[in-house]
Amino acid sequence: MKTGQIVHIVDDDEAVRDSLSVLLNSHGLMTSTYPDAKSFLESSGMTSLTYPDTETFLESFDPTLSGCLVLDIQMPEMSGLHLQEELVAVGSTLPIIFLTGHAEVNAAVQALKSGAFDFLEKPFDHNTFVALVKQALEKDKKNRAALLKQREVYELLKTLTPRERQVLNHVMDAKATKVIAIEMGLSQRTIEIYRANVMQKMQSRSIAQLVRVISEFNSTMSHIIHENLVSS
Amino acid sequence: MTIADKNRELDKGIHKDLYILIHNLNQPLTAINNYAHAGIAMLATGNSNKESLAVLFEKITEQVTRSNKSTKELSQLVDSLLNTKDNSD
Numbered sequence: 001m002k003t004g005q006i007v008h009i010v011d012d013d014e015a016v017r018d019s020l021s022v023l024l025n026s027h028g029l030m031t032s033t034y035p036d037a038k039s040f041l042e043s044s045g046m047t048s049l050t051y052p053d054t055e056t057f058l059e060s061f062d063p064t065l066s067g068c069l070v071l072d073i074q075m076p077e078m079s080g081l082h083l084q085e086e087l088v089a090v091g092s093t094l095p096i097i098f099l100t101g102h103a104e105v106n107a108a109v110q111a112l113k114s115g116a117f118d119f120l121e122k123p124f125d126h127n128t129f130v131a132l133v134k135q136a137l138e139k140d141k142k143n144r145a146a147l148l149k150q151r152e153v154y155e156l157l158k159t160l161t162p163r164e165r166q167v168l169n170h171v172m173d174a175k176a177t178k179v180i181a182i183e184m185g186l187s188q189r190t191i192e193i194y195r196a197n198v199m200q201k202m203q204s205r206s207i208a209q210l211v212r213v214i215s216e217f218n219s220t221m222s223h224i225i226h227e228n229l230v231s232s
Numbered sequence: 233m234t235i236a237d238k239n240r241e242l243d244k245g246i247h248k249d250l251y252i253l254i255h256n257l258n259q260p261l262t263a264i265n266n267y268a269h270a271g272i273a274m275l276a277t278g279n280s281n282k283e284s285l286a287v288l289f290e291k292i293t294e295q296v297t298r299s300n301k302s303t304k305e306l307s308q309l310v311d312s313l314l315n316t317k318d319n320s321d
Contacts, residue, residue, distance in 0.1 A: 013259050015259065015291075015295055016266075019265075019266035019291070023266040023267070023269055025270070026269075026273035026274045026277075026279070028277075101255055102251060102254060103251070122258055122262055123261060124262075126265060126266060126269040
């Protein structure tokens, strides 16, 4: 139990969720159980989260909800698929393992299309289950590391002045200094200074590196919210 | 509705009942399997004591009772289906 990651188990069958939890505990994994989708959403604080922009998302991004989700696909009231939709909508990167019953392959395919980590059909082999959970936890670690990196980029972007950000947008559009100068009605020399400031503040050694970092930032963020901090 | 349609509707209903019963049997068996393997893992890692194992056995017997009930329901359904078939033959 050294990682602080928690396996969140949502299943309406009390014995199934308790036994899954006991099984994972016996393999040294921390767990938390919920009888339905709603109680998971409530206790995770993700009930009504919406992010109007990148800033709100990155600032409310909660590293404590780290781990993975084991989700029964068939539950009364809010189904597993519905819960997955809600989580995707709030930008959750928590890997989801779906547990399906007999003849629920269609629902499982739907879940995978919406980004589920994997699914297991009941009854399943306990070794397969434990191994799959461990893989999902690894995936979560990687997701988190990627998000933390983007948060660093975001912190650097915040230090740019509005003018510097404008110049950065033009640079992302692959415009030459001369063109930027004309469009912004400033001298080439001034643009060069702005550019140098952007490079220094973004800790970039080259334009290529800067463009790569910003493109990666934009594409990661666009999965989560549909607004780019830096347009490109 | 033709007789064939009617039979198909009836079959659909029976299928649904069977799925539910299989599901009800599957759930406690899944739990029993998980509890038993948790016990094995606890013994292997030395992470167990009499109390924790007693709790596991208690949970397992509860689920066995539950699965017995489902097995009974399943055989009752099978019996009544066979009887219906016999009568209609």
